[in-house]
Amino acid sequence: MNWQPNRSLPLSLSKQIVQWMTEQIESGEWPIGTKLPPQRKLALSFGVNRSTLQEAIDELKANGLLSSKTGSATYVSNDSWNVLVKQKQTNWQQYIEASIHKSNFQTIQLINEFEQDDSVIRLGTGELNPLLLPSAAIHASLSGLDLDGKTIGYSSPQGSLSLRQAICSYVQKRGIVTSPENICIVSGALQALQLISVGLLETGSFVLQDRFSYLNSIHTFQSFGMHLYGLSEHQYTLDMIQRIRRNRQAILYTIPTLHNPTGNCMTIQQKKELYALCESAQLPIIEDDVYCELLFDEEPTPAMKAFDQTGGVLYIGSVSKTLSPGLRIGWVIASTPVIQRLADIKMQMDYGSSAISQQIVEHWLRTGLYERHIEQLKIELQRRAELMDSLLQQHFQAIASWEKPKGGFYIWIKFHEPIVTTDLFMQLLKNKVLINPGYIYAANDAHHIRLSFAYGSDAELEQGIEILYQQIQTNKHR
Amino acid sequence: MNWQPNRSLPLSLSKQIVQWMTEQIESGEWPIGTKLPPQRKLALSFGVNRSTLQEAIDELKANGLLSSKTGSATYVSNDSWNVLVKQKQTNWQQYIEASIHKSNFQTIQLINEFEQDDSVIRLGTGELNPLLLPSAAIHASLSGLDLDGKTIGYSSPQGSLSLRQAICSYVQKRGIVTSPENICIVSGALQALQLISVGLLETGSFVLQDRFSYLNSIHTFQSFGMHLYGLSEHQYTLDMIQRIRRNRQAILYTIPTLHNPTGNCMTIQQKKELYALCESAQLPIIEDDVYCELLFDEEPTPAMKAFDQTGGVLYIGSVSKTLSPGLRIGWVIASTPVIQRLADIKMQMDYGSSAISQQIVEHWLRTGLYERHIEQLKIELQRRAELMDSLLQQHFQAIASWEKPKGGFYIWIKFHEPIVTTDLFMQLLKNKVLINPGYIYAANDAHHIRLSFAYGSDAELEQGIEILYQQIQTNKHR
Numbered sequence: 001m002n003w004q005p006n007r008s009l010p011l012s013l014s015k016q017i018v019q020w021m022t023e024q025i026e027s028g029e030w031p032i033g034t035k036l037p038p039q040r041k042l043a044l045s046f047g048v049n050r051s052t053l054q055e056a057i058d059e060l061k062a063n064g065l066l067s068s069k070t071g072s073a074t075y076v077s078n079d080s081w082n083v084l085v086k087q088k089q090t091n092w093q094q095y096i097e098a099s100i101h102k103s104n105f106q107t108i109q110l111i112n113e114f115e116q117d118d119s120v121i122r123l124g125t126g127e128l129n130p131l132l133l134p135s136a137a138i139h140a141s142l143s144g145l146d147l148d149g150k151t152i153g154y155s156s157p158q159g160s161l162s163l164r165q166a167i168c169s170y171v172q173k174r175g176i177v178t179s180p181e182n183i184c185i186v187s188g189a190l191q192a193l194q195l196i197s198v199g200l201l202e203t204g205s206f207v208l209q210d211r212f213s214y215l216n217s218i219h220t221f222q223s224f225g226m227h228l229y230g231l232s233e234h235q236y237t238l239d240m241i242q243r244i245r246r247n248r249q250a251i252l253y254t255i256p257t258l259h260n261p262t263g264n265c266m267t268i269q270q271k272k273e274l275y276a277l278c279e280s281a282q283l284p285i286i287e288d289d290v291y292c293e294l295l296f297d298e299e300p301t302p303a304m305k306a307f308d309q310t311g312g313v314l315y316i317g318s319v320s321k322t323l324s325p326g327l328r329i330g331w332v333i334a335s336t337p338v339i340q341r342l343a344d345i346k347m348q349m350d351y352g353s354s355a356i357s358q359q360i361v362e363h364w365l366r367t368g369l370y371e372r373h374i375e376q377l378k379i380e381l382q383r384r385a386e387l388m389d390s391l392l393q394q395h396f397q398a399i400a401s402w403e404k405p406k407g408g409f410y411i412w413i414k415f416h417e418p419i420v421t422t423d424l425f426m427q428l429l430k431n432k433v434l435i436n437p438g439y440i441y442a443a444n445d446a447h448h449i450r451l452s453f454a455y456g457s458d459a460e461l462e463q464g465i466e467i468l469y470q471q472i473q474t475n476k477h478r
Numbered sequence: 479m480n481w482q483p484n485r486s487l488p489l490s491l492s493k494q495i496v497q498w499m500t501e502q503i504e505s506g507e508w509p510i511g512t513k514l515p516p517q518r519k520l521a522l523s524f525g526v527n528r529s530t531l532q533e534a535i536d537e538l539k540a541n542g543l544l545s546s547k548t549g550s551a552t553y554v555s556n557d558s559w560n561v562l563v564k565q566k567q568t569n570w571q572q573y574i575e576a577s578i579h580k581s582n583f584q585t586i587q588l589i590n591e592f593e594q595d596d597s598v599i600r601l602g603t604g605e606l607n608p609l610l611l612p613s614a615a616i617h618a619s620l621s622g623l624d625l626d627g628k629t630i631g632y633s634s635p636q637g638s639l640s641l642r643q644a645i646c647s648y649v650q651k652r653g654i655v656t657s658p659e660n661i662c663i664v665s666g667a668l669q670a671l672q673l674i675s676v677g678l679l680e681t682g683s684f685v686l687q688d689r690f691s692y693l694n695s696i697h698t699f700q701s702f703g704m705h706l707y708g709l710s711e712h713q714y715t716l717d718m719i720q721r722i723r724r725n726r727q728a729i730l731y732t733i734p735t736l737h738n739p740t741g742n743c744m745t746i747q748q749k750k751e752l753y754a755l756c757e758s759a760q761l762p763i764i765e766d767d768v769y770c771e772l773l774f775d776e777e778p779t780p781a782m783k784a785f786d787q788t789g790g791v792l793y794i795g796s797v798s799k800t801l802s803p804g805l806r807i808g809w810v811i812a813s814t815p816v817i818q819r820l821a822d823i824k825m826q827m828d829y830g831s832s833a834i835s836q837q838i839v840e841h842w843l844r845t846g847l848y849e850r851h852i853e854q855l856k857i858e859l860q861r862r863a864e865l866m867d868s869l870l871q872q873h874f875q876a877i878a879s880w881e882k883p884k885g886g887f888y889i890w891i892k893f894h895e896p897i898v899t900t901d902l903f904m905q906l907l908k909n910k911v912l913i914n915p916g917y918i919y920a921a922n923d924a925h926h927i928r929l930s931f932a933y934g935s936d937a938e939l940e941q942g943i944e945i946l947y948q949q950i951q952t953n954k955h956r
């Protein structure tokens with residue numbers, strides 16, 4: 001052996017011995033069972049102290065590469081090859097644990113996973129049933145798209161100009177007067193929240209919102225060090241807002257129409273009051289309006305963005321809840337510096353949204369296909385809402401309360417007793433029923449379930465509600 | 479006046495007076511020119527000290543809402559309405575400056591902006607000319623897509639299974655044997671880098687790479703507190719790597735085939751050595767392979783991923799440089815825990831990539847349209863590469879050196895003198911020529927330009943190179 005550790009390396013002598021011996025075993029120079037020379041001799045040949053050598057050998061024994069039989073002799077262990085194979089695998093878990101972004105909540109990961117399983121009844125899914133998506137009509141419309149080399153190249157930072165123009169016309173019915181410069185196309189409303197999080201807020205900012213809220217089910221803000229603060233009704237006052245945020249940066253998140261998960265709709269008066277409150281608190285607003293077109297019997301009242309005089313409202317829309325979530329197209333409407341900032345970050349994240357998806361949405365908006373489809377869709381959603389309501393009346397009148405939905409996808413049912421636990425969630429999953437428990441929208445809640453009438457077939461909704469009822473009965477009698 | 483500040487509010491008395499007086503002016507109670515009562519009287523009526531009142535009045539004067547003529551009398555200023563309108567505008571600049579993500583480099587922002595201007599000759603663009611994108615063939619292929627309600631719903635976390643299957647077959651020619659569980663679909667290679675940044679690395683990690691590198695032109699890692707470290711050739715040793723990273727987490731980024739910006743291709747031997755080095759340094763590798771299919775005359779050597787035994791290689795592919803960047807489809811191939819992690823983060827960022835784009839890419843891969851298109855494309859790119867090379871020979875032989883491109887989009891030209899400055903960039907921009915200067919790929923470089931033969935028409939390339947030559951001549955004689 002004529003190798004010696006190198007004293008000028010930044011690695012300790014004993015670590016270098018460990019590395020070298022590992023290489024001898026790995027390369028086959030020292031096959032399994034090889035007996036090492038006596039330690040005195042080895043130390044001499046390496047030019048190191050006995051204690052340094054001992055340290056290296058101890059580490060290799062601890063790793064399972066070397067072993068000692070009785071007496072002092074040291075051998076290459078029988079298990080050394082297995083150990084080597086395992087050792088060499090990159091330890092990704094260590095990387096993942098130290099990294100920046102939070103993992104999805106366990107329950108949400110389970111939901112994502114079991115939503116892939118066709119044998120599961122999805123009683124909570126925030127998505128239209130595949131049969132309600134106009135896939136054939138979208139397919140048919142593809143030949144009408146205007147694809148040339150420019151449209152399928154890299155996008156301009158804010159997204160397709162002609163789509164932004166179409167959105168300008170479309171949002172007029174929300175009372176919003178805007179121009180293409182004030183619009184940024186995003187890959188769904190979720191990405192809009194992501195861009196706002198890293199592009200407009202500093203670490204430590206407060207995001208104020210309702211106690212129950214969609215935001216609580218995602219980590220978009222928390223992953224970058226922002227705090228979500230759930231306001232109860234009486235906390236919507238200037239005084240309270242100032243106390244909560246103290247001198248910190250803050251923003252308010254609100255879903256004024258067909259709130260997720262509660263289904264609430266604010267009146268125009270309530271919107272005006274909230275806007276005025278935020279204006280005097282100098283608190284910008286994220287107005288998430290993705291369900292606005294799904295009111296069954298009324299016209300939606302104008303968006304808060306419609307009376308924004310100060311540029312404080314960031315308005316978010318999307319086609320996910322109406323036309324198709326797979327298109328991944330949404331939009332943000334805001335003042336010019338905000339749009340330029342969000343567009344700049346979007347360019348840095350994914351260089352823009354799918355050009356074909358943008359073309360499809362533009363086509364559907366311009367030709368009126370979009371509005372006609374929504375009219376049909378609402379009729380079917382309303383029928384489903386009534387079915388769900390009557391199923392609930394059959395089973396839950398004595399133990400829960402809920403409101404008849406005004407639109408959208410959800411019934412937010414409140415059980416009198418705190419029975420909506422992780423246990424209930426898991427029991428139902430075993431019975432192949434997937435619910436969205438209230439605790440994903442407000443930590444510690446055990447009273448609510450967000451039931452969706454948008455996804456399951458009639459038979460699945462019936463069967464799912466029946467299983468839910470049975471499970472609750474079983475638990476009661478335990 | 480019967481208003482008084484409220485001592486139990488968290489706001490100081492003088493601030494409350496400022497707010498109240500602002501409201502009086504805003505509401506029209508105090509029109510422009512209104513003379514305020516004497517300060518003694520006001521202080522008394524508010525129940526505050528003269529000094530508190532003075533403080534409030536000073537602030538309102540500084541803001542421009544109040545003004546004093548000679549003597550002590552105070553008036554609502556003539557300009558107060560303008561001031562109010564401005565004051566109320568949300569100060570987004572403040573939000574933007576404090577927020578997390580970095581802005582794009584000034585030069586890159588300018589490039590993004592001027593790439594929208596059709597009168598500009600784009601000598602640096604990393605994108606195919608619109609005429610080289612098969613837009614008509616893509617349009618024609620749309621009718622062959624298999625769209626149903628399930629495919630256009632929300633995506634499964636890793637993306638379309640059938641696309642992942644098609645990618646498995648496709649990457650076999652890169653020597654990669656993998657399965658759909660080890661693939662995550664992303665919205666372009668850029669998003670893959672984004673996901674790796676926030677999903678696998680901790681703040682303070684080192685990203686090791688070549689001195690000149692695409693990564694230096696984006697902020698994907700730096701925005702989240704990671705350090706880019708450019709290695710020169712002799713620094714690719716175990717010793718150096720350990721010295722640089724010390725005990726910190728690190729990852730290596732490499733573009734082994736048709737490097738951006740240098741155009742370099744590693745031999746199989748070099749790939750193996752780099753892989754072995756990273757393995758002994760326990761340094762995972764990001765292998766960015768987006769240009770691999772664009773070698774003109776040779777078959778590309780197998781990807782580094784092909785000899786990955788330890789799960790340490792994260793392989794990235796994309797159709798942006800071949801089929802269409804507007805589709806926004808790329809993929810990551812890696813070990814299972816990594817893929818699950820990236821998919822989980824992707825779900826939290828945008829709920830998946832465009833379903834239609836995924837369908838198109840799958841269709842093009844499966845039917846062989848993709849490979850046939852690339853064969854055609856390479857012929858045209860090679861013709862353009864030769865044109866560009868001969869243009870450079872006409873003008874720059876005495877003052878610069880470069881290699882004849884083996885493929886891809888770029889010629890990485892090195893001027894003997896350090897002439898590639900921001901001044902040169904701006905002068906060319908005035909003359910409507912856009913270049914990618916070397917300093918966006920390595921700070922402080924003033925010797926290189928990344929010239930692209932992929933974007934401009936023949937005439938534009940000729941004219942652009944001529945203008946570049948003239949500008950350099952002019953600068954020399956100044």
Ligand SMILES: Cc1ncc(COP(=O)(O)O)c(C=O)c1O
Pocket residue numbers: 126187188189190191214255260288290318319320325329330828829
């Ligand atoms: C209130 C709300 N905002 C945003 C989103 C995200 O929608 P998109 O698919 O457009 O990203 C959802 C979807 O669940 C939602 O319920």
Ligand SMILES: Cc1ncc(COP(=O)(O)O)c(C=O)c1O
Pocket residue numbers: 350351604665666667668669692733738766768795796797798803807808
């Ligand atoms: C080396 C390299 N990687 C990644 C990308 C990003 O490609 P994509 O459009 O797939 O996001 C580019 C594009 O410029 C590139 O040159």
